[in-house]
Amino acid sequence: MSTRPQVLSAEARETFWRSLQTLTGTRVVIAIVLLLYLSFDSRGLRSAGDFFYAEICASYLVLALSFSLAALYWRRRFMLQLLSQIACDLAVISLLYVAGGGGRSGLAILYLFPLAGAAILAPLLLALFCTSLVTLFMLGESIYRGLLLELDASVLQAGLYGAAFFATVLVVNRMAARLIGQEELAVQRGIEIGVQQAVNRLVMSHAGDGVVVAGADGQIYGGNPAAQQMLGLVGQRLDFKLGSSPALHPLAQAYADWRANPLLSTVFLSIKPYTDPALQDVTAAWSARRDMASHLKVRFVAADTAGLGIERNVIFLEDVTAIENQAQQLKLAAMGRLTASIAHEVRNPLAAIDHATSLLAEDVQGPVQMRLLKIVGDNVARVNRMVEDILQLSRKAQSHAEPLELPDFLAELKAEFDDVQGLDPRQLCIGGVTPATVRFDPLHLREVLLNLLSNAVRYASATPRSIRIFIVNTPGRALELHVQDDGPGISPEVRAHLFEPFHTTSSKGTGLGLYLARELCLNNEAMLDYEHRYDSEVNPDGSRKSSGRFVITFARSTAR
Template structure:
């Protein structure tokens, strides 16, 4: 605990005019101003004493020595002392300022060199103690000055120099004036200190609010641009930079909105906002250099200064129309999903009746052709029953996955058969290549579900692949002992970042006519059997393309093989 030396102690730690802080602010500026004033007064006193000495009117040479010593003392304090608020105490630093001033001016007033009255100089230490110290210190300084003036008047009365009544009256009036100056100056200093603290708190709150606003804007899914009247983007959040990205380049603010031809529709909307001084809303298309068209829904708001002291800013909100349409489709498909669940419930009973009637009919048929027809009815009824069960499973949105299946199959044989059947149905044999290199590893997967998984991935690859040879590549391989990997690659264009973000979500598709359920069903099937599905952009035979890969759960022969994890797979 620090125990400072002091003259006056009030016991109230909050009674000082200035709070102790590392940033002295107004206190530091006032302290330096007073110290400079003391140096200036000391310099004037030395010059004045020298002038009086030159005229031969000086009667006591000690006054010159006092003024020179005072000048050196003020210079030393000004150059080397550091400002420190006194709190409720009076320490050695204030003895070197107020104490020196009071003693110096009292000595000059006592010596009365050249007949000059030095009483007005006492206002400096009184003001210094009133503004930079607590009220008790100010009153103590005024009281000490008043007592010194009265003592000087009493000494002069003893020396029978002049009228004593006039000197006592002048000392009393001067002391009263010093008390009044101390009171008023201290109140003004207190008010200034409170205003400074209030301003600091307001600035701190404003900075905190600014940080909160920046965090909120940075986390927004919609793009936000702040543009001035000259078309310079002052601020851009990550979502807007992603939407405005031209190729692989991403601009960071500040930048000129009209710098890219792709952004011209946004620049025109910004100019219209400033010209009409009103918010604007429009759907715009940005043609990227890669040949893609990004459609955005843009809303603008004008942030205008109420008194015209600051420039106006245009705030632009950017939203990807594809994501908006995907949300609308999601809502529609969710409603359709609920309806599908109800329809599936209604289909179950007629389907069971059809299956039962077909079985009874099949018992009485002897003709091979008729029995073949009933077999087709039976197979398709079973297939419809599987579809109904899957629709009901998806609609229930069960929190837990079904129990692991015990069915296994050799991967290479199953992939070869499914790929051959699909190529025959789509006439894509010339564009497809199959590479089987998993040593016919055994994976835990239902054959019908693996078929659905591959058909969805192959249909998706065919939709975006070129017409060249080997535009679609199907491959199997062994990742680790007992763990196999299946990949479907096509030489299509790279997927945009927004598409990759929602790739396996239900009802999301880059095409308006697609339901967006294909990849979602693939993910659900993989999760059901403990497999991992993912996407990456890779190169095959010198050509970049899109690869969807499935890493299967380790086979039972290798129980210690780690399960597939997103953290260990390429992205």
């Protein structure tokens, strides 16, 4: 072939040397077979003339072993080794060919071995030159025997052998050239892929957003360090199913929803990656962060694997906690500049309107007038409540945390809430009651729970146990208080702005209730979050029911 080993890549040169070693090993086998075969030929070469075929075959075996050792331990002068081996092969085979009586010996087929080796490992011109020498030698030997009037001399047979040798060398050389070209291309592509992978690893390791590769069944096949940090898997391999980790059930549910409806490609989730019982106490950092929640913006993208028979999807994770906090701070800063003006310009007129309405109600007797006065009073109270909420945001609520018996507190709160709202006593249910003491300001906790329960009443059905408050007291983990209803749940779009001030979906709301509730929890070293969880109840098809609930995680709790 036209390509020399010294101008090829290291991998291709290694292939040439391996091919030369294979050639030398084959030569040893052929020499042994010839020695054994010709030793049992009583009518052939021994009676053909003065050549000592046994000595030739023995010498050929010694040379073959020498060539094999040289190719194995002296990897230099490739072309010199190859040419010397081919020259030795042609010389030995020619001696045996003449000693065997020329074409009638059948030894002409042995020329294919060195000629094929030259076609594979040598340039095409050199391989054709060797083929020409063999053809001319066979023709000359046949002509010489014809001049000696030997009946078995066949010039035609020698010519046919030569033509076959030329065709074989051309075909083998072209095939070898194509194979080595393909190998060179594969090596080059491998280098390019390796460089690309190195660049990808560098980019992924320094990317701030998390990237996770998942299969159709939720099996995780890899991810970058940022994803490990967000999912609470620092130091762990990303090789599991999303549904197998209880802490990642919200992510698993969102992934399943996206596969069912590709339009849901972007969702906002709040997960607690450090509360998975199977992964507790892995490291000291794990135990220290087990009460922390991750607020993530999750985006699903399907990889283009058409025709490969396999599905891979990419999950992009973005921690939006800092962005949410910054947005809230900006809103609060703007609102603080309006607080003083609102206090003086709005509260005083509201007080005057409220007082005038009360005086007017004493003289009005008609039902229409009373209804109009009630509308005025209700709206005054609503505006006044909005002003109070805004003023409360401008000042830090002082916490007077004290030991609080949670079961007794919840029982009193339920009785009061049922009475005020006029609820069926069976609608609001308190479950998981275990003796537990937490440190929390009773007034703050009452305000937080009243806010959550008021929202629950608005969206829940009126059936028994449609609203539930239950305590989750797991040994080794922080005490949690869950508030859940059987309403339709909160959509991902609303969930993304759930605790932002002034964001509401109700025409009668101010959008400050949940924000104030979370702030009160933070003042008492607790955390309020909205989470997706799987219930112990099952659907008719056997799958577990999933729902959202508000979860208060207390900073310190003691069980008795």
